[in-house]
Amino acid sequence: MTTIIIAVFIEGLVGVFERSGEQPKDILYPAALLIVATGMVVALGIYQKFSVNAEREKKEKGLTD
Template sequence: MMFDRITRIAFGVASAFLMLLAFGLIAYAAYEVVRSLLIDRTDIGATLLEAVGYTVIAIAVFDVGKYLLEEEAIRGREMRQAAEARRSLTKFISTIAIAVFLEGLVAVFEAGKEDLRMMIYPTLLLFTGVALIIGLGIYQRLSAMVENEISDPESSKKTPKARTARGTA
């Protein structure tokens, strides 16, 4: 019981720290944009793209912190329904995939302006985002099938022909 409490506190502290870091990234991005506008008068486009990158990373970091807080610190390791766990994981992975896609797009714009040979990294980021979405789709499909079989054990005993006939009727 004491170890569980210590673990929850550790996850709570870690998630709060991650959230503070995310806010720090956003504040730094805003500072750089304002500084570029008022003081440097440098290429504002590059500064804005960099700020978008920091903001995207901050969103992903904040979501990781929120996930740790909700799933580990508040709820602990209690048993939940499979559908609830699937929804939670889907939301988490979706946020990470969006962050990867946005970071890939920012990197495409930056690399396209400088050197086309630098397009390998953004391309790999975009492929990673696609792989995350495909993996999430496969996970959802398989877990939904298992949930349906568990909730309706009679349907798993029927032959595929009977299920097909039932579906066409």
């Protein structure tokens, strides 16, 4: 997941710099990529937070495998 996020960020940044001198509408796709990548980072953070909480609860209940 992290590799995909990095690839999307790089693609968005390269697109922004390539199209920065052109028409404003041409920058919408790269900007959307950056927004999507940011959302992916937030989603990954939420997932990890829930995973840590679930593991902590599992240990407290003594349900370790």
